[in-house]
Amino acid sequence: MSDRVHTLTPQDVLVRADALQRKLGGRFRDKIVESLYDEAERIARRAVHTRTDRHWDLDQRIDRLVTSPIFGMPLMLFILAVIFWVTIAGANYPSELLATGLFWFEARAVELFNAWGIPWWITGFLWHGVYRGLAWVVSVMLPPMAIFFPMFTILEDLGYLPRVAFNLDWLFKKAGAHGKQALTMAMGFGCNAAGVIATRTIDSPRERLIAILTNNFVPCNGRFPTLIMLATIFVAAAFPPALASLAAAGAVVAVVLLGALFTLLVSWGLSRTILKGEASAFTLELPPYRRPSVMRILYTSLIDRTLFVLWRAIIVAIPAGAVIWILANISVGGASLAQHTADFLNPLGVAIGLDGVILLAYVIAIPANEIVVPTILMMYLGTGMMIELEGFEQIRALLVDQHGWTLLTAVNLMLFSLLHNPCGTTIWTIWKETRSRKWTLVGALMPLGIGFLVTFLTATAVRAFGWI
Amino acid sequence: MENGWIWFLLAVGALLTGSLWVRLRPLARWHRWRALRERALFEDALKHLLTFEHSSRDATVESLAGSLRLSQKRLLRLIARMEAAGLLHSHGAALHLSSEGKQWALRVVRAHRLWERYLADEAGVPLGELHHAAERAEHRLTPEELDALDAHLGHPLRDPHGDPIPTATGAVTPLEALPLTDWPLDQPAQILHVEDEPEVIFKEIVAEDLRPGTRVWVLERRPEYLIISDGQVEHRLTPVVAANIHVAKAIEGPSQPAELVRLADLVEGEEAEVAALDPDCRGFSRRRLLDLGLTPGARVRVELSPAFGDPRAVRVRGSLIALRREQAAQVWVRGGSRSDGKSQHAGASQS
Known part of the structure; x- marks a missing residue:
């Protein structure tokens, strides 16, 4: 006996294991899972007593309604529109209040600095540059986020989001993508970086990559202010005041739908070209509906999401504010650096229906898209600093009357806001998630290319037909 | 501004070229590419010899030239190098693998077939497109990566075409068919x-x-x-x-197909018992279905089939699970029956 043990070499063991494994057949994994379930069932039968549950009846009725072929999709659009409308209508007043407060504080601080005899450029850099950028971001972003995220978390908590994925799956299947991509898109409304991280729930590497690369087509919270402003100024203005905020919400929903369309088209294109492959297994659990818990919603939406996203925006807004101030206040040959760059970018901007200033704003806003609008306004005014928020009427006068914005500019800016490179954080997140330079580059440049192409086409078409 | 654009583009071009040169180190890349090409040539030659050995034919310089599409001169150089490395012997016109050569060739075959298995099971690449992808990947995988892949896939025995996958020690189970x-x-x-x-x-x-x-x-x-x-x-x-x-x-699956139907063919409200998962369903998707509780004997009930009937939601072991038609088609069930009224909930909740 001992002889046999001693003559066994590791090599023999491996060969023996190989032979034994081959006898097992391919299904031993099945047997393991089956026995686990049998055991679990046996325990559950002893310990759990089920009664006919009324709760389930209700669940089923709701499920039938929200996934019904007739009502499912319209209901989803309606809920989306309501969320945007509440966000737009509700954020207006607190935004103004915050802006007033923060800018009042700035004015006092500047007075104080002047009284102390501190040189103008220190005061300008600190307060008109860094602080003002910060104040803009906080006042523009905080109220919509504080409204949007809790509402979104409620939907999540209720268990509605998986039903959305369920309803939309046939579209994603046609595009060669995964149904859970709808969930990551939903996360993208809050923040594309968060959306990219959320793609971890997609198991197939190919479909996950598609979800990562297309997440940017969902306008994130940082881009909503731009969309909302444009919708308010150019769309809502055409409607009576009572309907204005509804029209604005409708326009934002339209942009979101366009983004979803691009997501599907690009997913379809990717899964037929560089990410070829069949749709993989799609399984999704539809959890039972639960009553949302208020404390948890407040915590996850305010602490985890709102403050997290805001903090990130603040971190990038500070250097961006500084850069804007420096560009606007260093003059070479009678014009500021900002002016030179904008002039330089102008031909390209005009070709796609925008202008040099807007493009420059997008370059400066690579770290954070939130500051696009303030940067544009600042450069139009030539104040050398970001301006204060003083009502949409004034902004409209500035853009339309003084700088020749047309409906084309507004539409193309909305399009470009939807279709351009992801912000710095998202690009960084794509790199962290894929660990691949190639895919990061594709993720950054593909949407930008599409953005240029689409805006160029609309601008050319509009000009060719002589509409503008 | 006209000149400005030209200078700007020139400067950007120069910067890009410079940084790319530093970043990508084209010389080092070229060497790596050469080494990889050399390895691919060696391995393709070894595979060719192995194929001929399996069909008990003698590989010759001519057959190798036809398979590798190399010029006579380069082919002879390749054979000389491989012979010097102890990978093959030549007997007159015939070429034979040495035992090291055979081990290496089996390793390449193993890499090829494991990679095909991976692409088919985990990435859902269609059967017709596996071969070309694996032809490239087989030359890049290191032995460590291969072992990791093998373990990850659960030591599969066959590739998606049904060819046996050699083990790490080079053992091959012959096909009995x-x-x-x-x-x-x-x-x-x-x-x-x-x-x-x-x-x-x-x-x-x-x-x-x-x-x-x-x-x-x-x-x-x-x-x-x-x-x-x-x-x-x-x-x-x-x-x-x-x-x-x-x-x-036929050893697996339904012996009397008439009795079993696919879960995908049940209509809304129908209830049945899972008989088996289709043997075609492998790798990740099989693990997924099992993990969700679709094991033989489990009761299932189709609860929702929305627009276009795809995906459908199935109640299994008390939870509601959405499956696409393709997944539902991989579950064979028996005893499909419509049950109406309150009793159906009780039935589903006990499973």
């Missing part, structure tokens, strides 16, 4: 293997959607064609194509 042309009439058979070369014939097999795991019956055999059935569709194959399909006695 008959070509479809030799299979008796009206006996249920299971496809074990489809030959992926020559490509023209393989494409025809893929087009007929005949793949390893499919159960077939030979209905009629004539000198010019065979008619086979997979239970639903009848296929008409030329003997050349049929000879590239290898079958054995």
Whole structure:
């Protein structure tokens, strides 16, 4: 006996294991899972007593309604529109209040600095540059986020989001993508970086990559202010005041739908070209509906999401504010650096229906898209600093009357806001998630290319037909 | 501003070239590319010799030249290098693998087949596109990566075409199967293997959607064609194509297909018991279905089938799970019946 043990070499063991494994057949994994379930069932039968549950009846009725072929999709659009409308209508007043407060504080601080005899450029850099950028971001972003995220978390908590994925799956299947991509898109409304991280729930590497690369087509919270402003100024203005905020919400929903369309088209294109492959297994659990818990919603939406996203925006807004101030206040040959760059970018901007200033704003806003609008306004005014928020009427006068914005500019800016490179954080997140330079580059440049192409086409078409 | 654009583009171009040169180190890349190409040549030659050895033919310089598409001069240099490395011996015109050469060749075959298995199971790459992807990947995988892949896939025995995958020690389980042309009439058979070369014939097999795991019956055999059935569709194959399909006695799956239906074919409100997962369903998707509780004996009930009937939601073990048609088609169930009224909830909740 001992002889046999001693003559066994590791090599023999491996060969023996190989032979034994081959006898097992391919299904031993099945047997393991089956026995686990049998055991679990046996325990559950002893310990759990089920009664006919009324709760389930209700669940089923709701499920039938929200996934019904007739009502499912319209209901989803309606809920989306309501969320945007509440966000737009509700954020207006607190935004103004915050802006007033923060800018009042700035004015006092500047007075104080002047009284102390501190040189103008220190005061300008600190307060008109860094602080003002910060104040803009906080006042523009905080109220919509504080409204949007809790509402979104409620939907999540209720268990509605998986039903959305369920309803939309046939579209994603046609595009060669995964149904859970709808969930990551939903996360993208809050923040594309968060959306990219959320793609971890997609198991197939190919479909996950598609979800990562297309997440940017969902306008994130940082881009909503731009969309909302444009919708308010150019769309809502055409409607009576009572309907204005509804029209604005409708326009934002339209942009979101366009983004979803691009997501599907690009997913379809990717899964037929560089990410070829069949749709993989799609399984999704539809959890039972639960009553949302208020404390948890407040915590996850305010602490985890709102403050997290805001903090990130603040971190990038500070250097961006500084850069804007420096560009606007260093003059070479009678014009500021900002002016030179904008002039330089102008031909390209005009070709796609925008202008040099807007493009420059997008370059400066690579770290954070939130500051696009303030940067544009600042450069139009030539104040050398970001301006204060003083009502949409004034902004409209500035853009339309003084700088020749047309409906084309507004539409193309909305399009470009939807279709351009992801912000710095998202690009960084794509790199962290894929660990691949190639895919990061594709993720950054593909949407930008599409953005240029689409805006160029609309601008050319509009000009060719002589509409503008 | 006109000149400004030109200077700007020139400066950007210069910067890009400079940074790319530093970043990508083209010289080092070129060397790596050369080494990889050399390895690919060696390995392709080894594979060719192994294929000939398996069919008990003598590989020659000519057959190798035809397979590798190399000029005479370069081919002779390659053979000399491989002989010096102790990978092959030449006896006159014939070339034979040395034992090291054979080990290496088996490792390449292992890499090829494991990679195909991975692409098919985990990435959902269609059967017809596996071969080309694996032809490239087989030369890049290191032995450590191979072992990790093997473990990750659960030490699969066969590749998606049904070819046996050599083990790390180089052991190969031979295929015990008959070509479809030799299979008796009206006996249920299971496809074990489809030959992926020559490509023209393989494409025809893929087009007929005949793949390893499919159960077939030979209905009629004539000198010019065979008619086979997979239970639903009848296929008409030329003997050349049929000879590239290898079958054995059906061992798995429903013995009486009439009794079982696919979960995908149940209508809303129908309830049934899971009989088995389709043997075709492997790798990740199989693990997923099992993990969700779709094990034999579990009660399932179709609860929602929304627009276009796809995906559908199925109640299993008390939870509601959405499945696409393709997944639902991989679950065989028995005893599909409509149950109405309150009792259906109780039935579902006890499972």
